Amino acid sequence: MTMGVQEIEDAGLILNFGYNGADSHPIVQRRIIRARQKGAKIICVDPRVIESARIADIHLQLKGGTNLALVNALCNVIYTEGLMDEKFIREKTTDFDEFVEVIKKYTPEDVSPICRISPEDIRKAARLYATTKPAMILYGMGVCQFGQAVDVVKTLADMALMTGNFGKPATGIGPVRGQNNVQGACDMGALPNNYPGYQSITDDAVREKFEKAWGVPLSNKVGLPLTHVPRRVLRPEDPSKQIHAYYIFGEDPAQTDPDINEVREALEKCDLVILQDIFMNRAGQYADVVLPSTSWGEHEGVYSCCDRGFQRFHKMIEPPEGVKVDWQIISEISTAMGYPMHYNNTQEIWDEMRRLCPSFAGATYEKLEATGGVQWPCRSEDMSDKGTVYLHKGKFSNPDGKGRFYATDWRPPQELTDTEYPLILNTGREVGHYSARTMTGNCRLLRSLEDEPGWVQINPEDCLEYGLEHGDLVRLESRRGWCLSRVSCTDRTSPGAVFMTYQWWIGACNMLTNPNLDPVSNTPEYKYCSVRIECIEDQAWAENYVVTEYRRLRESMGIDVSGEEAAVQ
Amino acid sequence: MTKQVESICPYCGAGCHIMFSVDEAANKIVDAVPAKGRTNDGTLCLKGHYGWDFLNDPQILTKRLRHPMIRKGGKESPLEEVGWDEAIHFVAGRLTEIKNTYGPDAIMGTASARGPGNEAAYVMQKFMRACVGTNNIDHCARI
Amino acid sequence: MNAFVKGNPDLCMGCRTCMVACVVSHTGRHIFELDPDDYTFNPKLHMVKTRAISVPVQCKHCENPACMAACPQKCIHMEDGTVFIDTENCIGCKACMEACPVGAIDMAPVSGVYQPDGKERYVANKCDLCREQSGGPACIRVCPTEALKLVSYEEIADTAQERRLAAAKANADGSLGAAAQAK
Numbered sequence: 001m002t003m004g005v006q007e008i009e010d011a012g013l014i015l016n017f018g019y020n021g022a023d024s025h026p027i028v029q030r031r032i033i034r035a036r037q038k039g040a041k042i043i044c045v046d047p048r049v050i051e052s053a054r055i056a057d058i059h060l061q062l063k064g065g066t067n068l069a070l071v072n073a074l075c076n077v078i079y080t081e082g083l084m085d086e087k088f089i090r091e092k093t094t095d096f097d098e099f100v101e102v103i104k105k106y107t108p109e110d111v112s113p114i115c116r117i118s119p120e121d122i123r124k125a126a127r128l129y130a131t132t133k134p135a136m137i138l139y140g141m142g143v144c145q146f147g148q149a150v151d152v153v154k155t156l157a158d159m160a161l162m163t164g165n166f167g168k169p170a171t172g173i174g175p176v177r178g179q180n181n182v183q184g185a186c187d188m189g190a191l192p193n194n195y196p197g198y199q200s201i202t203d204d205a206v207r208e209k210f211e212k213a214w215g216v217p218l219s220n221k222v223g224l225p226l227t228h229v230p231r232r233v234l235r236p237e238d239p240s241k242q243i244h245a246y247y248i249f250g251e252d253p254a255q256t257d258p259d260i261n262e263v264r265e266a267l268e269k270c271d272l273v274i275l276q277d278i279f280m281n282r283a284g285q286y287a288d289v290v291l292p293s294t295s296w297g298e299h300e301g302v303y304s305c306c307d308r309g310f311q312r313f314h315k316m317i318e319p320p321e322g323v324k325v326d327w328q329i330i331s332e333i334s335t336a337m338g339y340p341m342h343y344n345n346t347q348e349i350w351d352e353m354r355r356l357c358p359s360f361a362g363a364t365y366e367k368l369e370a371t372g373g374v375q376w377p378c379r380s381e382d383m384s385d386k387g388t389v390y391l392h393k394g395k396f397s398n399p400d401g402k403g404r405f406y407a408t409d410w411r412p413p414q415e416l417t418d419t420e421y422p423l424i425l426n427t428g429r430e431v432g433h434y435s436a437r438t439m440t441g442n443c444r445l446l447r448s449l450e451d452e453p454g455w456v457q458i459n460p461e462d463c464l465e466y467g468l469e470h471g472d473l474v475r476l477e478s479r480r481g482w483c484l485s486r487v488s489c490t491d492r493t494s495p496g497a498v499f500m501t502y503q504w505w506i507g508a509c510n511m512l513t514n515p516n517l518d519p520v521s522n523t524p525e526y527k528y529c530s531v532r533i534e535c536i537e538d539q540a541w542a543e544n545y546v547v548t549e550y551r552r553l554r555e556s557m558g559i560d561v562s563g564e565e566a567a568v569q
Numbered sequence: 570m571t572k573q574v575e576s577i578c579p580y581c582g583a584g585c586h587i588m589f590s591v592d593e594a595a596n597k598i599v600d601a602v603p604a605k606g607r608t609n610d611g612t613l614c615l616k617g618h619y620g621w622d623f624l625n626d627p628q629i630l631t632k633r634l635r636h637p638m639i640r641k642g643g644k645e646s647p648l649e650e651v652g653w654d655e656a657i658h659f660v661a662g663r664l665t666e667i668k669n670t671y672g673p674d675a676i677m678g679t680a681s682a683r684g685p686g687n688e689a690a691y692v693m694q695k696f697m698r699a700c701v702g703t704n705n706i707d708h709c710a711r712i
Numbered sequence: 713m714n715a716f717v718k719g720n721p722d723l724c725m726g727c728r729t730c731m732v733a734c735v736v737s738h739t740g741r742h743i744f745e746l747d748p749d750d751y752t753f754n755p756k757l758h759m760v761k762t763r764a765i766s767v768p769v770q771c772k773h774c775e776n777p778a779c780m781a782a783c784p785q786k787c788i789h790m791e792d793g794t795v796f797i798d799t800e801n802c803i804g805c806k807a808c809m810e811a812c813p814v815g816a817i818d819m820a821p822v823s824g825v826y827q828p829d830g831k832e833r834y835v836a837n838k839c840d841l842c843r844e845q846s847g848g849p850a851c852i853r854v855c856p857t858e859a860l861k862l863v864s865y866e867e868i869a870d871t872a873q874e875r876r877l878a879a880a881k882a883n884a885d886g887s888l889g890a891a892a893q894a895k
Binding site: 004005006024025026027028030141144145176177178179180181182183184185186187188189190191192193195196201210214215216218219221222223224225226227229232240241242243244245246247248249250251253256257268271272274277278279280281284287288289290291292293295296297298299300301302303304305306307309310311312313314316317318320321322323324325326327329330331332333334336337338339341343346349350352353372373431432434435437438439440441442443444445446447449502521522523524526554557558559560 | 574575576577578579580581582583584585586589591596597598606607608609610612613614615616617619620621622623624626627628629630631632633634635636637638639640644648653656657658659660661663664665667670671672673674675676677678679680681682683684685686687688689690691692693694695696697698699700701702703704705706707708709710711712
């Protein structure tokens with residue numbers, strides 16, 4: 001995020017685009033609600049009536065998969081109605097003319113039938129965004145999880161650029177990061193193209209710096225994104241580029257990656273699968289080696305929250321006997337492979353990292369403890385460098401210091417609906433559960449609030465057509481797989497579009513999702529694929545199936561289920 | 570004895586500060602209340618308030634992993650508990666073998682976007698780059 | 713007069729932290745030390761979501777409770793500004809549930825208690841303003857957006873007084889305005 005979470009409540013306007021804070025980050029949503037209370041205008045863009053839509057001044061309930069058409073049209077209105085910040089464009093940006101060439105084709109009238117939003121509503125939203133200051137854009141997975149995602153991010157940045165909403169308090173654009181340390185994993189260079197601190201592996205000077213620090217020559221070849229793994233195991237275009245070993249650390253691709261059947265087949269076929277985790281999970285069932293590690297609460301370190309905030313987390317209890325801290329396990333493997341790595345504590349690791357990353361250099365443990373945390377960039381160890389609340393103050397990070405306009409044409413999602421698979425499936429998060437659910441599913445109260453098989457939200461019109469009632473179990477099918485889920489009859493989703501959360505084993509929507517990737521970010525199109533509903537005549541059978549299958553799965557994860565009552569036959 | 574430890578919620582990117590009460594003798598967390606963090610300002614959601622008892626291994630959904638395990642007889646064989654030395658040498662040996670046979674780019678590694686933290690992510694990417702010799706390092710960023 | 717907990721749909725985000733807090737408050741302090749299957753998850757407030765609204769709904773603690781009048785066992789009581797159910801003596805007849813005009817009562821199983829036929833014992837379940845806990849209703853304390861408030865008669869009375877004042881002023885302005893127009 002270019003802004004700090006605390007700034008959200010000071011915005012004059014929030015464009016809440018493809019972001020459901022209420023379910024993904026309730027404590028960020030709290031700031032949106034506070035902004036509203038303090039008089040901010042809210043524009044919500046989402047195919048569903050999410051919580052932000054309820055409190056919005058304008059809700060653009062667009063058809064799924066039409067984001068870029070809409071953003072281009074919003075830019076079109078701002079341009080044609082002369083609502084730009086001309087001075088900002090002139091002084092702080094480049095490539096505006098090329099941008100205009102593209103967006104001028106996207107008139108509200110042309111885009112209206114694509115997005116299913118009236119031209120007037122598109123105009124109203126564009127005018128409100130362009131004329132209310134300071135304006136902030138918050139976006140989430142509703143932008144990122146499409147085959148065309150990075151283009152939308154860049155065009156949202158265009159909207160902020162053309163209205164001068166950068167480099168000032170409570171402006172900018174904010175991708176609100178999902179998991180607790182997804183920002184941190186990126187910060188630390190767990191990316192195929194960057195060393196820690198967003199330093200490119202193809203930059204010779206940078207690579208030399210890391211080679212010197214680590215004492216070995218390093219590859220300058222960009223690595224493989226995680227979402228390419230299944231195909232590179234099963235169907236490599238070039239056999240010499242096949243993946244033969246997969247070291248999975250603290251995640252469950254066999255639950256959270258798209259097209260689970262393909263992922264599981266890849267894990268079966270891969271010569272060596274290593275799982276390092278705290279709980280057994282679906283991927284672990286395919287692992288050749290399992291390495292048990294300490295959990296949050298049993299070790300310490302630093303997390304990066306969604307707005308670049310480094311914060312210290314602490315050890316609270318002793319780990320169970322027999323497990324090791326993650327970095328120790330990795331160091332021991334490395335040492336056994338002939339590259340000795342030895343650290344006495346996390347601070348030694350952190351200090352080594354800081355020496356190599358200029359923008360993180362000032363974030364010492366002492367400073368993080370004393371201040372509760374700092375937002376990077378934080379370059380000086382001096383206590384007076386308290387980090388950076390918002391980015392791009394004065395200039396942008398491009399070499400010429402200017403913000404660059406970018407525009408391109410909209411393209412539809414890969415798998416469109418047809419007579420065989422007539423419904424759009426959109427997926428997202430469950431508020432009380434987290435990722436693969438191994439943590440929250442083992443928390444009694446969160447488990448009691450929501451448990452298998454999860455819900456599929458279906459519009460009342462569709463329920464009527466299929467003869468479904470709230471609470472019925474249904475079978476959902478796509479070209480890739482099937483799963484069972486429970487009907488939630490709600491007009492918060494549109495006719496023809498259904499919505500599921502991804503945390504469930506029996507109601508696993510990733511059996512259905514399409515692994516079509518954005519060409520730049522390699523993020524899958526979790527938000528759009530086509531499915532069909534098969535009603536289940538014998539509901540008693542289905543209820544029994546859920547109970548017995550759930551018990552079987554838990555047993556396969558090492559839970560003793562012997563004391564549990566048998567399902568009603 | 571109950572001690573108070575302030576830490577960060579392990580769930581979403583909001584990065585909320587929580588004050589935990591820890592029963593040292595029982596080695597258990599007994600309570601969690603919101604702390605005054607920059608982003609959370611003394612508030613928590615349901616995961617922050619009630620999302621910590623997985624640490625006490627209540628055996629609800631999946632079992633806590635407590636021993637290294639290896640499939641000694643190949644993919645079809647069961648996972649068997651082994652000591653750490655054996656597990657580390659098995660992994661190191663197999664990775665070296667694959668690296669020697671197919672090259673370092675035949676190995677894919679991930680870091681976690683979740684509980685392990687930045688230091689573990691740093692060590693993992695360093696391991697993949699400096700020891701294995703590939704930039705095949707990524708994490709579950711896209712979900 | 714009785715107070716009650718009221719939710720504000722403009723502040724509520726439907727997260728249901730309140731519902732979990734309610735269960736914790738009524739299970740006793742040691743819910744995390746129980747066997748995970750040895751409690752029942754019976755929140756006494758329920759999240760209602762429509763297209764336009766998200767808000768938890770719970771008992772209004774009426775001054776002349778229909779539930780109390782309907783209970784054949786006389787096990788619904790009013791004391792210290794709270795209407796509450798004596799679940800020990802509840803026979804599960806559902807008369808209160810039918811009588812409640814806001815749907816604040818449901819039937820909930822009592823953990824580990826079984827009827828002679830082996831079925832779990834069900835009793836009436838509703839908000840009691842956490843009368844047995846200190847610190848007031850748990851739902852209010854945990855709500856991250858302060859969407860829940862304890863509303864007292866005095867507050868409503870104050871608001872009513874303000875509205876009367878506003879209405880009186882509007883009347884006066886209206887007649888003055890009309891008089892001015894007539895000139």
